[in-house]
Every structure is written in C-alpha cells, then in structure tokens.
Amino acid sequence: MKRLISLFALLLLLCVTSPAYAQSILRDAESEALLADMSRDLIRAANLSPANVRIVVISDPSINAFVAGGQAVYLHSGLIDAAGSANEVQGVIAHELGHITGGHVPLQGRMAQGATGITILSLLLGAAAMAAGSAEAGVGLMQLGQRAALGNFLAFSRAQEATTDAAGVKFLSGAGITGKGMLAFFKRLQQQEYRWGLKRGSETSYVMSHPMSGERISTLTADLQADPAWNKPSDPDIEARFQRVQAKLRGYVAEPKDTLRRYPASDTSIPAHYARAYAYHLGGYPKEAAGEAMALVKAEPKNPYFLELKGQILLESGKPKEALVPLREATTLTNYQPLIATTFGHALLATEDRAHLEEAERVLRQAVARDKENPFAWYQLGMLYERKGDTARAALATAERASMMGDYGRAIPSGQAAMAGLPQGSPDWIRAQDIVMAGQGMMQDRKRK
Template sequence: MKRVVSALAVAAVLFVQPASAQSILRDAETEALFAEMSNPLIKAAGLSTRDVRVVLINDESINAFVAGGQTVYVHSGTLQNADTANEVQGVIAHEIGHITGGHVPLGDRMFKGATGISLLTMVLGLAAIAAGGGAAGAGIMAAGQQAAMGSYLAFSRQQEASTDAAGAKFLNAAGISGRGYISFFAKLQQLEYRYGITRKMSFMLDHPVSSERIANLNDTLKSAPSWGKPSDPGLEERFRRVKAKLAGYVNKPDRTLQAYPETDKSIYARYARAYAWHKAGYPDKANAEADALVAARPNDPYFLEVKGQILLESGRPREALAPLRVAAEGSRNNPLISTTLGHALIATEDRTNYPEAVRVLRTAVGRDDQNPFAWYQLGTVYELSGDTARAALATAERASMTGDARTAVASARYAMANIPANSADWVRAQDIAMTSADAAADKKKR
C-alpha cells in the first residue's frame, strides 16, 4: 500500500476538497477488489470499465464523491465503517449514478447560480450599509446568503434522490443484492440520530435524511430477484483482507493492535499487524507476521508483496527481491508491485540489477503512467546507468503529471536534444514540451 499524493455529508453542505489535494492511496490488492466490486455496476450503467475508476482517499470520514470525469473517490473511512463488500458496492452504485446523471457539471452550474445570488445581495447589503442602514444591510446580506444556500441545498437533495434510485437500478440490473445499500444507509441514519438530525431539519441538508432514502428504496430493492441473493463469499473474504490491511496502514499502531490483538491468529489480524508493527518501527515483528501470511498461502502475490515491502523499507533490499519477483509474476506484473520490485533492484546499489530495473519499471509505466513514484524510480535508474537523456524524459513525465510545467518543459527539451530524433522517446518528449509550455503560458496569464 502506497501513499502516492501526499464529515459525514448529512449535517451540512459538503464542499469536497479536490482529490489531488488529498492523500490518494494506491494498492494493488485494493484496486483489484474495487474493480471486481464495481465492474458489474459499471456495465449495468452502460459505461465502459476501461473509463471508470474507483480511487481510495486517505480520510477517516464516511464519504464518497465524484469530482468530474468518471472517477469515483471513496474515503478510507467508508471502508472501515462498512461491514461487507456489498455495502461498499451500494456506495459505488450511488456514485456511478452521479456520473450517468451528469451531476458534477450540473452541480457546478447550480452552484454558480447560487453564488450569483449571494454576490448580488452582498452588493445590495453593502449599499444599504453605506447609506447608513447598518442593521438593514446586514439583514439583507444574511437573507440573501440563506436564500442562496437554500436554493443549492434543495437542488442537491433532488439530485441525491434521483441518484439513490439510479444506484438501486444498477444493483438490480447487475444481479447484486441491495441489502448492503439499505444497511449502509441505516448506518448513516444512526449517525444522524447521534447528531440530533431529524426530518424537520431536512431543509438544512444537502442529502435527504436517511430514513426517507431507505423508505424510497425499499420497494425497488426488495422486489428484485437479487434481494435474497447472498454476496459472493470470495469477494467478502477479499474485502475483509483489504479492510484489515487498510486499518494497519492508516491507523495508529496502538489502535490497530487493540482491534487485532496478538492472540488473534487469523489472516486478517496478521495482515493488519504486519503493517502496524512495520509502521511502529518493529521490523522483526512485522516480518514475522508477513512470514506467517506467506506460510499460510505461499503463492499469494499480495502477501509476498507485503513481505518484500517490509524487507525493502527495513534496509534489506537484496532479501526483498525474491518475494517481490514472485509477487510481480503472480500478479501478472501488476504495475504497482512491479514498481516496488524496481525500487528494490535500485536500492541494492548493484549495477548488475539496473537493466532488470529498467525493464521492470518501463513495463510498469507502460501499463500505468499515472504513478509519479514509478517515473521517479525509472529516472533514477536511467541516471545511475548513465542515460541522462531518458532520465530527463522520466523527470519530464513526472513533472508534467504533478503540474510542474517549468520542470517538465526544461527536462523534455533536454531529452529531445540528446535522444535520436523521431524515435518514440523523442516524440514523447516533444509532446510533453509542447503541452507543458502551453500550460505554463496559461498559468502565467492567470
């Protein structure tokens, strides 16, 4: 599990922080689970599984959102508070409803309209204050802000209700039980009770109250043939693994060890403790838990990955190579696992390992070019191998991805000057130089 980029929405309007400004967690096993959970829903919605992604955000609040395009962002707190994979499928189905409904651009337009109301009343309010009517001016501004907010909230509640229905439709069409959808709303309902939120306060909310949502969905979901269908046991087992792994990674070690005490010898507990001990600085204990996982399932690529990661990050990169090589092979060269293998090969400081590192990392970025750490590692091994031109190209790729247009342009131009003209790498450098120069120019104008 890697941190690549370093609330409950029932009490007030949720102004979502852009995902790029939050901490995105990349993990091969979690992303495979998300794909397995979401693909039937994506197809049921008439979308392409190649275009829709589910991304994990490191945030302990219960939330999921769509911020544009076809990417669903799920907070880690949603997974931690869900009891089943089926509940998370309900959340994903709902967010896919936002995608098919075009609610992000619609929401943008509505929000701009609400902001316009606020700005207009602000001007009127300031004019009244300037004329000596301070109390009246303040009242006009307050009323205007309330009207703008009320307009936006009513629009948001309408969108959420239609999206709830769309989520139910996709679950039924995919043959997935809606039990998890209902039970997750029941969890939100309990939180509403805890915070004293009632139906009388619904005008203050951007979502309908959960009791209303459950009532609206019950007939549609319970009448479907899939209602009584049990969730896939294999999917649920993988969910429990990911949930435990996530807890070990994002929570403080003492919290993880309290939830998964050493007396618990289950796979899930060992998975959580492996990360917790590693995070707490006890490499021997972490490695012992990883060894127990591998002993239980010797060919599991994700258990081998965590063993290799612990060894690598504990300063033992040579020992990490064997489990990471097997993990990469067993996962069909998953790009995230391959990146860790490439990192370990470089960390050995053995020049004979560099050609393998280049090959592994080029394959990784070829299959997933949205991983800045992989580009950094590829640039590092090129530099160590004396290929400064391709090191610069890798730097340009990473800088372009992270919004550093100036570095991207300079690095791409250096690569173009030192790579054979019209080769594939030269053409790519030219593309980056042109697009990044345009981005830098636009930024300067602003």
C-alpha cells in the first residue's frame, strides 16, 4: 500500500508542481527587449499591465511554456528554437496569458486537493477490504480510486486548456495580431504527437493534460480566420529581430558542432554570424569568435547588442581593458540597460585598475537599482566594496545576493555583519535589517513546514 501511495503522490506532484525553479533562467538584454515588444499589445489586450508581466526564458530543450503563479510566462528555450516565426511565439504567449487571467494556477491547486481527497478515500476503502481478508478487492479499490482521481484532474486540466485557447484568440484579436502563428504552432505540436504515436481515443491521450492538437486546430480555425487581423502581415521588424535572437539562443545552448553545421561559414547573414560567434566562443575558439563579432559590428556599428557581444568575448578571453570601449558604448546606447551595465562593471573590475573603481561603483549601483533579479551585479558590487576596504557594504551586497537566491543561511549573518559596520538608522543599515528580519521569517516558515 505504501508503494501505491508513493507512486500516486509522485504522479500528482509531476502534474501540479511548476518546473520553473528546477531549471535555469536565461537572461539576455536583447532577448528580453524583443519579448517585451512582442507581448506588449497582447498583455494590454488581456487587461494586464506590461510593467507587471514578465516573459522569462528557461533553459530546457523541450517545446513547452507555462505559468507558475503571479504574472510571469515561462518559455522553454526549445520552444523558441522550434518556432518558425515570432508570430508563432506570440500565439503561445497569448495562450499563456489566458492562464494568468483565468487564475488557473490557484484553481489547479484546489483541483489537486480534490484529487488527493478521492485518492485517500480509495486507499482507506482498499485498506479496509484488505483487512477484511480480500486483498485482491482492496488493491482493485485503490487502483480504481487513483484512476478516478487522475482522470478527474486531467479532465479539469484539458478543460482549462480549451478555455485558455479561446482567451488567446481573444487577446490576439484585441492586439491586432494575426492568429496564423497560433495555428502553425499547434500544427507543429500535432506533428510531434504523430511521431509519438498519439491519437484521439488512445489510452495515452486519455491521460494527457491538454486536448489533442488536431482538436484544438479544428476548434480555433474558424474564429481565427474570421478575425480582421487574419491576413495582416506579422511585423517585419519583430520577425527580423526574432531570427537574430533565435540564432543567438541556438549558438548559446546547442553543441557548437551542431550550431556550425546549421550555420555554415557560407551563410553570411546576421543571424548566422550571431550563432557562430557564440558557438566558437563556447567551443574555445576566441579568435574565430572575435572575427564573427567584428563582422556584426562592421555591419551595424551602433548596434548595442553587437558591441556587447564583442566586449563580452574580449572580457572572457582575458582582455578586459580591450573590452571597455565596446561595453561602455553599449551601456551608453542602451541608457544603462542593467544586464549590459553589469557586464561593463565586471570588465572595469577585471582590469584590476583602481582608477576604474568609481565608475564601476556608479555603473553597478544603477544596475542593481533597476534590476531586482540580478544576483551577479550584487556579486560584482560586493567585490568592488572589498577592494575599497568597505567591508560593511561588501557584507550588505552579499546579503542582497543571498536573499535574492533564497540562501537565508548566508543572508542573515551577512546582513548582521553589515548592520554592525554601518551607521545605525542609515538607509543601508535599514536595508540590512530588513534582509535579516525577512530571512529569519522565511527560516521559521521552513521549520514549521
């Protein structure tokens, strides 16, 4: 019986728990700017604020997207890789926004509690039957209850997906964006289902949490084609930027040999240069990587993302002084975009020239002020304060970084060390106190749980 309980608990956990925190988040200034521009009108059409909704890329090769509470949409890197256009990704984002407006994560949690209740009842009935001497009947009752619970849960999930598809159609229409990409993406999923051998009415399709893609295409086609935006071309600027970001992502996450096969040297397009630059850099060929970055800068001398790449390659190739010029220009051109500014601050520190400390402090403090999820910037700021001999603020930077990463065992003592060295009542002292008190509260919650 214990084994049956454990197996069902594991299955339910896989159905309910978000994978967001088990995978690494990929952050890139250009990609985040593109996704913000791609989703802005969709977010407004969903009556949400673009300032509050985040589109986050997760490093995962599977084709998937999800929401995990709050107002964040998570896209797997595999989804971006597989998409044929930015418009396809917009269709996915529209669908996921439907989950947010529908409150489906909290609803799913309540449904899971109901499924668990059914399962516990079946286990109790099964145990009673086994105690009465009918082991076979007891096991049958347990399995029946588990199947009913799982069936109810997945049926609920499929119903949610259907209503979310309808919401996605509405948001695309409200944003004036064609739904051709949504249908094209469902067709990609349908091809995968064929390869997996899934078909309507099969035992496998019964336990799926989503409707079959063919059903979704049939349901949505008429509404999408009737919308005034159906024949509206996708934004050519967005599509061109998407090809660049897609190539950059492929160069970063794929094996270098696979990237170089996909983007041979004969391909002199901007996306190909981008992909090869990352592939060579990750593969340990700095000269070739620098050559690809130079080709990009030559094509567009004032493109801040090309300048950022050039500076990043120089910095990570052990040439921080040479990296300063392109990184400083990229930082200025983007009005101190936090991720780019952090790389620039890192380069300033990497020169080990104390003359750069003042500029590095100014740049890094702007970065942490404008980006609340940038632990690397806090790490660099901590190093800067160590070099300046300001141990209290170095401890505060460590506390900020640890708190951001959920490491309260480090955040609390670091915050206490900062408080001991800072003027009592000063803004930094109050911030250190907040980190300590919040960390202690979180630790107590963990102990209670």
